[in-house]
Amino acid sequence: xTNSAKGESSRGNAKIxxxxxxxKILDISQKVSALHIAPAFSCTEIVDAIYxxxxxIGSQPETDDIFxxxxxxxxxxxxxxxxxxxxxxxxxxxxxxxPAGRLGAHPDYGIPGIAASTxxxxxxxxxxxxQAYAEYLKGTSLRLFCVLSDGxxxxxxxxxxxxxxxNLKLNNLVAVVDNNDFTGLERMSTGHPAFYPLIEKGQxxxxxxxxxxxxxxxxxxxxxxxxxxKPRLIIARTVKGKGVGFMESEPIWHYRxxxxxxxxxxxxxxxxxxx
Amino acid sequence: xxxxxxxxxxELGSQDxxxxxxxxxxxxAGSIAKFRSEYPERFINTGVSEQIxxxxxxxxxxxGLRPFAYTIATFALYRPFEMVRDDLCYQNxxxxxxxxxxxxxxxTLGATHHAQEDVAIAMSIPNMNIIAPCDxxxxxxxxxxxxxxxxxxxxxxxGKAGEPDLTSxxxxxxxxxxxxxIKRGTDVCILTYGVITKSAVELSNxxxxxxxxxxVTTVPTLKPLDREGIASVLSxxxxxxxxxxxxxxxLTMEVKALAxxxxxxxxxxxFSLKDEFIHIYGTHDDLLSxxxxxxxxxxxxxxx
Numbered sequence: 259x260t261n262s263a264k265g266e267s268s269r270g271n272a273k274i275x276x277x278x279x280x281x282k283i284l285d286i287s288q289k290v291s292a293l294h295i296a297p298a299f300s301c302t303e304i305v306d307a308i309y310x311x312x313x314x315i316g317s318q319p320e321t322d323d324i325f326x327x328x329x330x331x332x333x334x335x336x337x338x339x340x341x342x343x344x345x346x347x348x349x350x351x352x353x354x355x356x357p358a359g360r361l362g363a364h365p366d367y368g369i370p371g372i373a374a375s376t377x378x379x380x381x382x383x384x385x386x387x388x389q390a391y392a393e394y395l396k397g398t399s400l401r402l403f404c405v406l407s408d409g410x411x412x413x414x415x416x417x418x419x420x421x422x423x424x425n426l427k428l429n430n431l432v433a434v435v436d437n438n439d440f441t442g443l444e445r446m447s448t449g450h451p452a453f454y455p456l457i458e459k460g461q462x463x464x465x466x467x468x469x470x471x472x473x474x475x476x477x478x479x480x481x482x483x484x485x486x487x488k489p490r491l492i493i494a495r496t497v498k499g500k501g502v503g504f505m506e507s508e509p510i511w512h513y514r515x516x517x518x519x520x521x522x523x524x525x526x527x528x529x530x531x532x533x
Numbered sequence: 534x535x536x537x538x539x540x541x542x543x544e545l546g547s548q549d550x551x552x553x554x555x556x557x558x559x560x561x562a563g564s565i566a567k568f569r570s571e572y573p574e575r576f577i578n579t580g581v582s583e584q585i586x587x588x589x590x591x592x593x594x595x596x597g598l599r600p601f602a603y604t605i606a607t608f609a610l611y612r613p614f615e616m617v618r619d620d621l622c623y624q625n626x627x628x629x630x631x632x633x634x635x636x637x638x639x640x641t642l643g644a645t646h647h648a649q650e651d652v653a654i655a656m657s658i659p660n661m662n663i664i665a666p667c668d669x670x671x672x673x674x675x676x677x678x679x680x681x682x683x684x685x686x687x688x689x690x691x692g693k694a695g696e697p698d699l700t701s702x703x704x705x706x707x708x709x710x711x712x713x714x715i716k717r718g719t720d721v722c723i724l725t726y727g728v729i730t731k732s733a734v735e736l737s738n739x740x741x742x743x744x745x746x747x748x749v750t751t752v753p754t755l756k757p758l759d760r761e762g763i764a765s766v767l768s769x770x771x772x773x774x775x776x777x778x779x780x781x782x783x784l785t786m787e788v789k790a791l792a793x794x795x796x797x798x799x800x801x802x803x804f805s806l807k808d809e810f811i812h813i814y815g816t817h818d819d820l821l822s823x824x825x826x827x828x829x830x831x832x833x834x835x836x837x
Binding site: 320367368373374375377378380381383384385386387388389390391392393395396414415418419421422426 | 553574575577579580582584585587588589590591592593594595596597598600615616619620623624
């Protein structure tokens with residue numbers, strides 16, 4: 259198989275996986291009133307690429323690569339991938355947000371596969387910097403992947419973490435920004451135009467920055483695998499609510515669960531996109 | 534206290550490569566400078582950035598290290614408060630936050646530097662442990678405990694420098710989570726902690742001199758509070774005095790609530806910082822006097 263044929267095949271596999279993940283999240287959405295569906299759909303390909311194509315996970319948890327979901331509200335995609343990998347159980351997903359279960363709408367440290375308790379924005383990257391520095395001190399070769407929302411870059415604490423990662427030249431740290439251009443309330447480029455450009459901001463803080471299409475698995479994997487002597491910042495251009503037309507770039511889907519009719523329409527759209 | 538902390542930290546850090554110090558542009562000289570030059574990678578200065586100081590400490594602890602985060606008490610606890618709460622306490626990680634200048638010991642720097650409600654705030658966070666040593670020796674004991682514990686986050690509230698020894702003749706040994714008698718007495722018992730213990734000892738001597746035998750019991754661990762130890766004080770003395778260099782929503786309220794809960798009949802008098810910002814500048818004692826915490830004022834209240 260040629261490289262480009264391999265690439266197309268891998269892209270196709272990722273597409274099927276991501277369709278299934280989105281479908282599973284939609285299924286779960288019918289059991290709860292709210293689950294941050296659009297923020298999970300915007301980073302579906304990102305989290306899929308990290309777990310299924312890039313992370314080195316073996317039998318020794320202390321030397322496995324680390325995934326840290328800084329945008330905690332996007333954790334549904336992490337949950338369904340962890341369930342597929344057998345780290346979480348199907349019962350865990352069944353009992354999502356129920357008193358008898360252990361999974362909530364934000365990740366909780368101590369649950370298998372969860373590297374940090376997030377949910378309040380602007381915490382994850384700082385913790386990731388500490389984890390990455392600890393691994394540097396310990397002399398391990400593991401890499402740490404941290405997924406941030408673009409809204410988190412409005413938190414001053416994220417820039418404190420960006421500065422320290424640059425100062426410490428943490429080349430084992432990869433941060434991926436899910437740049438869907440939306441915060442809870444509004445479009446970033448309209449409401450906060452000074453937010454851009456991002457590439458230059460990242461570079462100025464000592465990071466090796468690359469921008470990719472955040473729904474193109476091949477572009478993501480290529481960028482995620484690249485090594486550098488600096489921390490890597492991947493700005494992934496995404497669409498909030500990606501995969502379901504009526505959810506895309508519509509702020510209400512930041513939090514809401516679809517009704518029964520909306521659910522059926524969403525499933526039809528997902529199926530037709532793959533055909 | 535600062536210097537004793539630095540000496541003990543250097544000894545511990547030399548023996549245990551998991552121990553790291555993260556500072557936010559404030560660092561003690563002496564032994565810490567030596568630690569920095571000998572183990573440069575385990576001394577991290579985040580600069581004037583307290584949120585990343587706490588965030589990094591959390592991440593390092595999750596990966597097996599034993600970080601201490603060190604700066605002036607107000608900046609260690611207030612500025613990065615949500616990192617303290619979420620990253621350290623919610624995740625229950627063995628990180629020690631060292632707050633220097635607890636209380637109002639930065640007496641000429643204004644209220645931005647006064648940690649006058651730090652203990653009350655820290656007490657209200659689940660999983661948080663709070664230790665406020667009264668002298669260099671308790672500081673040494675507490676630092677050793679912090680470096681080896683597996684309990685969770687600790688707020689280690691220290692003074693500055695030059696605090697006298699108050700515990701070399703103590704009756705009880707220092708123990709995490711336990712009150713400690715440092716001076717015997719039979720009529721009155723003073724419960725106190727931190728730098729102001731010096732005034733408590735002075736006050737107890739004045740009370741002894743007028744025939745009211747006064748015990749001094751320190752409460753070096755404010756959380757978890759030694760309820761049994763305090764209940765025993767409440768049942769053994771007819772008069773109990775609480776002195777704290779903090780607003781009253783800390784030890785004072787805890788002891789009074791405990792007295793109510795256990796049906797104690799002893800008389801309780803308390804002296805704490807007022808619920809007011811301090812706008813005067815002077816010595817540490819000047820500021821304490823302004824809030825009714827001078828030995829003279831307290832003695833006049835108690836002698837009658």
